[in-house]
Amino acid sequence: MSAEAADTGAILPQRGGLSGRLSDLFWKRPGLLVFLMLTPPVLWLGIVYLGSLFTLLIQSFYSLDEFSGLVIPEFTFKTYAELLRPSNFDIIMRTVVMAALVTLASAIIAFPIAYMAARYARGKWKALFYLGVMLPLWSSYLVKVYAWKLILAKEGILTWLFEVLHITPILDAILAIPVIGGNSLSVSYIGTFLVFVYVWMPYMILPTQAALERVPINLTDASSDLGGNPWQTFRHVIFPLALPGIIAGSIFTFSLTLGDYIIPQIVGSSRLFIGQAVYTQQGTAGNIPLAAAFTVVPIVIMGFYLWMAKRQGAFDAL
Template sequence: MSAIVQQRSILRDRGNLSSRISDFLWKHPHVLLTILLAPPLLWLGVIYLGSLFALLLQSFFSIDDYSGLINYEFTLATYRQLLNEANFDIIVRTVSMAAIVTLVSAVIAFPIAYYAARYARGKWKVFFYLGVMLPLWSSYLVKIYAWKLILAKEGILTWLLTKLNLLWLLDAWLSLPVIGGNSLSVSYTGTFIVFVYVWMPFMILPIQAALERVPSNLIEASSDLGGTPQQTFRHVLFPLALPGIVAGSIFTFSLTLGDYIIPQIVGSSRLFIGQAVYAQQGTAGNIPLAAAFTVVPIMIMGFYLWMARRMGAFDAL
C-alpha cells in the first residue's frame, strides 16, 4: 500500500514539475524561442561560419616555394597570385560561363513559367510540376554522363544531324575558336548545354511563383488602355516578374560558379574555379591558393545577394 502511495506522490511531483515548466515557458516565450533556436544557430555559427572563417584565414597564408610547407604569416601574396594571367583567366572564364548560363536559362524558363502560371490548370499543372521536378530526382552524375554520351562524336546528336544532312553545321560550329573543339562533349558549348539543362528547374520555379502573383486585372487593364502585347510585357509583366527572375538567377549563377564536376566530365581542359580549388588543395597541396580561389565566388555572391535583396528577389524564393 505504501508503494502505491509513494508512486502516486512521484507522479504528482512530476506533473507539478512539468506544469511549472510549461507555465514558465508560456510566460517567457523568448526563453522557449532561445531553446529551439540555440542548436541550429550553434551549428550555423560553429560549423558553417567557423569553417568559412578558417578558410578566409588560410587565404592570408602562403606556401613556401622550396619546402612546399605553409608559411603561417599574414600576407597578401596569395591574393596577388590570383592576378596572374593563368589564375585570372580561370576567374573570368567561370564568371562569364555563370553569367551566360543564367541569362540563357532565364530566356528559356520565362515562357515555360508563364504558361504554367497563366494557363496550366488541373492535370496540366501537375504535369508541369512533374516535368520540371522529375530531372531533379535522378542522379546528378548519371545526368552528366548521359549528356556526355549524347554530345560525344559518336553520340545520338551527331547521328541525328547526319541523318538530317546538317553535320556540316556542327562541324562549322566546332571549328570556332574558344567555344569549339573536337566534339561537343569536350568543348565549352557542351559544358554550357549541360549547365543550362541541370540548373533549369531552379530558374523555372521562382519565375513561375512570381508570375502567379501578378494580378490578371493589371494585364487586362493594360490591354484596355491600348497597350500592345510588347508594351504590356515591357512595362507591366516583366517588372513584376523581375524579382522571380533574380531569385532564379541566384541559384543558377551560384551553382554554376561553384560547380567543378560538370566541367570535369563535359568540357575542355581549361579549368574553372571549382576545378582550380580541387587541384590546388588536392594535387598541388597549395591550401592558401585554394582558399583564395574560394573567396572569389563568396565575394561575388555576397555582392549579388545584396543587389538581389534590394530588388525584392527574396520575396519570390
C-alpha cells in the same frame, strides 16, 4: 463561489513526472523553450559553417614557401596577388562568363515555360507542370551529367540526329569555332554550357513562375484597353513585375554554376574553372592558401550579387 476561489480553480494543478514538469516549465517560461530550440541550429551555423568560412578566409592570407612547400602562417596579400596572374585570372573570368551566359540562357528559356504555367495551366495540368520541372531534380546529379556526356559524345545520339537530318556540316562548323569548340560537344565549352543550362533550369523556372502568378491579370487587360500591343504590355507591365522572380532564379543558376566543378570535370575541355582550381590547388598542388583565395572569389561575387538582388526585391519571389 467567490471570485478568488473561481480563479484558483481555473489554474490546472501541476502535473507529475519529468515530462509534466518540463511542460509546466516551458509554459511558464516560453523564452527558455525558444532558446533551447534555436541553440542547436545556431551552434551548427556558427561553428560548422561560419567557422569554416572564417578559417578559410584566414588561410587565404597565408602564403606557400616555394622551396619547402610548407604553408607560412603569416599575414600577407601575396596569395591574392597570385590571382591576378594571367593563368589564374583567366580561370576566374572563364567561370564568371560561363555563369553569366548560363543564367541568361536559363532566363530566356524558362520565361515562356513559366508564363504558360502561371497563366494557362490549371488543375492536373499544373500538377503535371510541377512534376515535369521537379522530376529531373529527383535523379542523381552524376547520372544526369554522365548521361549528357554520352548524348554529346562523338558517337552519341545528338551526332546521330544531325546525320539523320543531313545537317552534320552545321555541327562541324559550330565545333570549329575557336576556344568554344572541340573534337565533339562533350569536350567543348558548348557542351559544358548545355549541361549547365539543363541541370540548373528548374531553379530558374520555379521562382519565375511564382513571380508571374502574382501579376494581376487586370493589369494586362488594362494595358490592352489603353492601346498597348503585346510587346508593350510585356515590356512595361509583365517583365518589370516578373523581374524579381527572374533575379531570384538567377541567384541559384549563377551561384551554382560559379562553384560547380563536377560538370566541367566530366563535360568540357581541359581548361579549369574556379571549382576545379580549388580542387587542384588543395589536392594535387597542396597550395591551400591559393585554394582558399580562389574560394573567396565566388563568395565576394555572390555577396555583391545578393546585395543587388535584394535591392531589386528578388527575395520576395523566393
